[in-house]
Amino acid sequence: MMDVRLRIVLVLALVAAVSASLGLYAVSAWPLDMVEVGGIGIAFTIVLIGLVVVLGMWDSMKKGEPLRDEMTVKIVHKAGYYTWMITIYLCLIVGWFIDDIPGMMPRHGATAVLLLSCATYFIVLAVMKVKGE
Numbered sequence: 001m002m003d004v005r006l007r008i009v010l011v012l013a014l015v016a017a018v019s020a021s022l023g024l025y026a027v028s029a030w031p032l033d034m035v036e037v038g039g040i041g042i043a044f045t046i047v048l049i050g051l052v053v054v055l056g057m058w059d060s061m062k063k064g065e066p067l068r069d070e071m072t073v074k075i076v077h078k079a080g081y082y083t084w085m086i087t088i089y090l091c092l093i094v095g096w097f098i099d100d101i102p103g104m105m106p107r108h109g110a111t112a113v114l115l116l117s118c119a120t121y122f123i124v125l126a127v128m129k130v131k132g133e
Contacts, residue, residue: 005061007057008054008057008058008061011050011053011057012054014050015047015050015051015054018043018047018050019047022040022043022044025040026040038107038108038111038112038114038115041111041115042111042114042115042118045115045118045119048122052122071132075125075129076125078128079121079128080121082124083117083120083121083124086117086120087113087116087117087120090113090116090120094109094113095109
């Protein structure tokens, strides 16, 4: 099994590489349209997920706790379930109103649903961790 410190270093290197790539892409394709902004937003969300995971691993390692205890697994599963249910309704809402917004295309709606579902997951996870449910 891979050492925890090695995993942390690898994830941090990956986060740094993706962040640098995003920065170079944004600079090279400067007049960004909605699709490019959405793609950068999705990639940035993935980078944030990696950073949150690494910080959680680092905290657990410093405290001498296991990386994933039973309560953390339960919270992550419940947050994923609630996010899944909210994402279904987001898809329905965006599907109903996508034609009413001028200039909006289905790919913009899909990008919005993806970004909103990622944000929803992080909000639900943070609330559930604070509550301790």
